[in-house]
Amino acid sequence: MKAYQDLKQSFQRLHYLSKTIALLDWDHETYLPRKGVGYRADQQAFLSGLAHERLTSSQVGELIAACEAQLHELSSEEQANVRCWRKDHDKATKLPTAFVEKMERRCSLAKASWAEARQAGQFERFQEDLSALIELSREKAQYY
Secondary structure, three states: OHHHHHHHHHHHHHHHHHHHHHHHHHHHHHOOOHHHHHHHHHHHHHHHHHHHHHHOOHHHHHHHHHHHHOHHHOOHHHHHHHHHHHHHHHHHOOOOHHHHHHHHHHHHHHHHHHHHHHHHOOOHHHHHHHHHHHHHHHHHHHHO
């Protein structure tokens, strides 16, 4: 079924983006110089936004619907994939891309802030970022 193959390819590309973001995150936590933190946060936010736009695109929604309409033609494994992809798509469409980017950027910056605060033994250096993350988590909950 062409719709399934196209959908599978879309999710494979999303997987590539996800793993690229994870690699940037690993580098951020292991080797990134302090002066590169803001730029890295921007990179991660951009890629997260790009992945979110692709996941929530109408094309992906239409491919999922096409697969659901002919679910009986798919193997049990393929049917399970379609169910998971539907769940991922539906959950993601509740969040605006701008929010996803904002959250990713703040999380990236907060990791660096936390590492510095922990090393110095000064929690107050992380307090502002923690408050921002809590507020963003509350905002995220409102979308659901």
